[in-house]
Amino acid sequence: MQSQDLEVPKDASDFGSRSQAGLLAALLATALDGIIAIDPQGQVLLYNQACERLFGYRASEVVGQNVKMLMPEPYRDEHDGYIGNYHRTGERRVIGIGREVQGRRKDGSTFPMYLSLGEGGLTGQPFFVGIIHDLSALRWETEQREGADRLLAQIVESSEDAIISVALDGTITSWNAAAERIHGFLASEAIGRHISIILPPDRIAEDDRIMAQLGAGRSMEHYETVRHHKDGHEVQVSLSVAPIFDASGTMIGASKTARDVTERKRSEERVLGMQHELAHVGRLSAMGQMSAAIAHELNQPLTAIANYAKAAHRLLANEIPELRQLQSAREAMEKAVAQTLRAGTIIRSLRDFVEKRESHKSPEDMNEVIREAVSLSMVGHGHSNVKLALALHPALPRASIDRVQIQQVLLNLVRNAIEAMAEVEKRELTISSGIDAEGLCITVADTGPGFSPEVAARLFQPFVTTKADGMGIGLKICQSIIEGHGGTIAARQEGPGATFVIHLPLA
Amino acid sequence: MPLLVYIVDDDEAVRDSMRLLLEISGFGARAFASADLFLNSDMGDMGCLLMDLHMPGISGLELLRLIRSRGLTRPVIMVSGRRDPVQDAELRAAGASALLAKPFEDRQLLDLVEKALKA
Numbered sequence: 227m228q229s230q231d232l233e234v235p236k237d238a239s240d241f242g243s244r245s246q247a248g249l250l251a252a253l254l255a256t257a258l259d260g261i262i263a264i265d266p267q268g269q270v271l272l273y274n275q276a277c278e279r280l281f282g283y284r285a286s287e288v289v290g291q292n293v294k295m296l297m298p299e300p301y302r303d304e305h306d307g308y309i310g311n312y313h314r315t316g317e318r319r320v321i322g323i324g325r326e327v328q329g330r331r332k333d334g335s336t337f338p339m340y341l342s343l344g345e346g347g348l349t350g351q352p353f354f355v356g357i358i359h360d361l362s363a364l365r366w367e368t369e370q371r372e373g374a375d376r377l378l379a380q381i382v383e384s385s386e387d388a389i390i391s392v393a394l395d396g397t398i399t400s401w402n403a404a405a406e407r408i409h410g411f412l413a414s415e416a417i418g419r420h421i422s423i424i425l426p427p428d429r430i431a432e433d434d435r436i437m438a439q440l441g442a443g444r445s446m447e448h449y450e451t452v453r454h455h456k457d458g459h460e461v462q463v464s465l466s467v468a469p470i471f472d473a474s475g476t477m478i479g480a481s482k483t484a485r486d487v488t489e490r491k492r493s494e495e496r497v498l499g500m501q502h503e504l505a506h507v508g509r510l511s512a513m514g515q516m517s518a519a520i521a522h523e524l525n526q527p528l529t530a531i532a533n534y535a536k537a538a539h540r541l542l543a544n545e546i547p548e549l550r551q552l553q554s555a556r557e558a559m560e561k562a563v564a565q566t567l568r569a570g571t572i573i574r575s576l577r578d579f580v581e582k583r584e585s586h587k588s589p590e591d592m593n594e595v596i597r598e599a600v601s602l603s604m605v606g607h608g609h610s611n612v613k614l615a616l617a618l619h620p621a622l623p624r625a626s627i628d629r630v631q632i633q634q635v636l637l638n639l640v641r642n643a644i645e646a647m648a649e650v651e652k653r654e655l656t657i658s659s660g661i662d663a664e665g666l667c668i669t670v671a672d673t674g675p676g677f678s679p680e681v682a683a684r685l686f687q688p689f690v691t692t693k694a695d696g697m698g699i700g701l702k703i704c705q706s707i708i709e710g711h712g713g714t715i716a717a718r719q720e721g722p723g724a725t726f727v728i729h730l731p732l733a
Numbered sequence: 734m735p736l737l738v739y740i741v742d743d744d745e746a747v748r749d750s751m752r753l754l755l756e757i758s759g760f761g762a763r764a765f766a767s768a769d770l771f772l773n774s775d776m777g778d779m780g781c782l783l784m785d786l787h788m789p790g791i792s793g794l795e796l797l798r799l800i801r802s803r804g805l806t807r808p809v810i811m812v813s814g815r816r817d818p819v820q821d822a823e824l825r826a827a828g829a830s831a832l833l834a835k836p837f838e839d840r841q842l843l844d845l846v847e848k849a850l851k852a
Contacts, residue, residue: 522787525814526744529836533750536839540757551757558753565746 260339260358268292268309271353280339280360282332293356298330321345321354326361337362388463388484391470394437396421399479408463408486410456421482424453426460440469440480453484462491523572527565534562587711589624590632592659592666592730599636600657603644612644617658625666625730627711632730635704635715639670639726642700646674646724664729665713671725677717685717736780738846740764741771741796742812743788747835751783751842758843760850768796779807781849783842786813786824794820794827801828808849812837 254261254274260281263272270293273285281288281296288295294305311317324342331337338361345354382389388405392398398421401413409416409424416423425433429452436446445468453461463484470479541547541555596618604614640655647653654673661667677685686705701715708715713730738760742748748764755762763779765771768791782800786793797809808830813820816834824832830852831845 522814525835526747530744530746530750532836533747533754533839537750537754537757540754540839554753554757558750561746561750565750568746 260356260360262293262296262356262358264293264354264356266309266313266352266354268294268305272355277358280331280337280358281329287332296330298328298336301327302330324357329358329360338365385483386485388482388486390416390421390482390484391479392421392482393479394477396433396437398423405484408455408461408484409453424455426452426454429453436467437480440467441477443469445469450487461486462488520572524569527569527572530565531562531569534558534565538562586630587626587628590627590629592622592625592627592668593618595627595629595632596636596657596659596668599633600640602633603637603640612647612653612655615654615656617656619658619660622659622661622666623732625732627730628707631707632711635707635728636668636670638700638704643670643672643674643724647672650674652722661732662729665732666730668728668730669725670728671720672723673721674723676719676722676724679719682717682719686715734778735761736850737761737763737778738781738783738850739771739774739776739779740783741768741788742783742785743767744785747785754839754842755846758839760843760846771796772799776805779805781808781810781830781846781852783810783812783846786811786820794823797824797827797829808852810845810849 254272257274257276260277261272261274262270262277264270270288270291273283273288277288278284283296292305294302297305312321321343322345324340327339327341328336329339340359340361342357342359343354344357345352347353382400382402385402385404388408389400389402390398390405391400398416398419401411401416405416406412411423421433422430432451436449439446445466447466449465449467451463451465453463453465455461464487465485466483468481469477470481472478535558538555538558541551541558544551547555596616600614600616636657640657643655644653647655650673652673656669656671658669658671659667686701705715708728708730711730713728715726715728718725718727738755740748740751740755740762742751742764743766745766748766752762752764763774765774768788784793784796788796791799793811793813797811800809809828810831810833811824811829812833812835814835816832821832830849833841833845
């Protein structure tokens with residue numbers, strides 16, 4: 227049988243009439259899939275146009291040859307065996323069904339194809355028809371898609387950010403490596419569970435709100451919030467949430483990208499803390515400068531008052547003063563009064579300076595406040611050889627205080643103590659916190675010279691000081707701050723030095 | 734022609750009250766609100782100088798050194814708000830004849846002025 231191209235063999239009488247034969251010839255020529263017929267020995271009887279495109283061989287090169295030329299190794303060599311096997315055993319294997327196999331082109335390259343194989347008979351001789359569907363385009367697409375999926379998966383896995391997807395009901399559907407690291411749950415532990423495993427209880431409503439927003443078409447970016455780690459600690463995250471749609475555009479869930487900003491937050495807090503401390507120190511030194519300026523300013527009216535009063539006194543010293551002297555004395559007294567008002571204004575400005583700042587009370591860990599104040603007050607006193615002991619109550623309740631103001635008080639007391647101990651051998655500073663009948667109690671005790679009973683009695687009056695260059699207003703300010711908190715401050719002479727005891731009401 | 738007490742103080746109340754006290758106690762006084770006004774005066778009748786240490790612009794110490802460098806030898810009483818041993822020593826070295834801390838007793842001022850005018 228010598229078929230040329232797509233011409234149907236003339237003796238293919240089984241195919242029916244001539245017109246049918248023409249139709250079949252056209253069908254073979256236009257079919258996009260390759261069609262091959264072989265005899266039981268494997269010799270090619272028919273090889274259509276599509277096959278020429280698929281394999282690169284002309285029909286004239288293939289027809290009459292063994293079909294195995296179109297197969298790559300190892301099928302090429304095994305093919306005879308397959309056919310022989312079929313003839314011996316009648317075991318059909320691939321025949322009557324189809325499967326995916328490799329084809330070999332003229333240039334030696336191979337391609338995936340789907341081969342469906344049927345068995346027929348022609349003039350008593352069996353023959354086999356193969357329909358060849360080229361899978362390379364489909365395979366290429368699949369590979370591309372799989373490659374893209376793999377790439378995306380790798381990007382997601384290698385991301386520093388936790389990338390989590392959830393279904394509409396909050397069930398976790400994917401969980402990357404960073405999510406494992408940030409939240410502590412393995413993907414196997416998280417997937418299938420509800421997103422609330424990483425939500426602090428007070429953030430569940432927030433999550434619901436975000437999902438509702440997504441439903442309304444709004445995604446959310448870089449929203450700073452708090453999430454949980456498996457072990458219960460909080461993780462500060464910057465969260466971005468976007469909806470996930472299915473092919474029909476229906477929202478089926480959300481992807482959540484969370485960046486762990488705990489470290490950044492911490493360093494921000496550290497910077498804030500330092501600014502706070504600087505403001506603090508600045509404020510104290512400003513207070514020192516203010517004191518000196520006020521001392522100078524107050525001296526001026528006081529000097530003038532003394533002078534005017536003395537002048538008036540002298541003018542009135544005569545038993546019967548002259549009218550001119552009386553007038554002059556009256557003027558001097560008026561000027562003295564004006565100067566007392568001037569002094570009052572200066573005092574008021576000091577009070578304003580101390581009290582003007584609104585207090586911002588919030589619940590604070592007093593031990594933390596003490597530690598900060600102490601480390602701050604040691605700045606510049608590192609060389610003073612003071613032995614510092616902190617005796618802090620381990621379970622102190624939070625106190626509602628203005629952190630800056632209370633630290634200002636502590637700073638003042640600690641600095642006073644350090645200065646007081648400058649002249650003594652034994653320099654020990656003990657700061658303790660605790661709770662007693664009067665509330666939260668903080669003591670600052672030194673081993674300095676202490677103070678005499680008369681000084682102790684007037685300690686919290688302004689301008690009382692044992693320091694050569696002190697203004698004696700520090701303790702007065704401390705007292706007004708503590709009293710502003712509803713607390714008390716007292717000085718005690720306990721042991722060798724001075725002890726200051728602060729009581730603050732429990733929140 | 735009696736010699737006058739020259740007063741240099743930028744604070745009007747202090748300046749005015751010192752002059753009043755001196756005048757009713759029988760001393761002639763002339764007051765200046767700044768170092769410049771004082772330096773531009775003729776100083777021919779100056780018996781002594783009563784000068785504030787803390788003034789804007791030129792400090793009392795600088796002014797003292799300046800007038801001493803110009804050959805003025807009359808006594809200078811420095812008035813300051815705060816006594817400080819180092820500062821006192823500097824003022825003495827620069828030629829201050831007496832130091833007076835504010836506020837002061839009228840007697841202290843009058844005694845120092847009387848002594849200075851006799852020098």
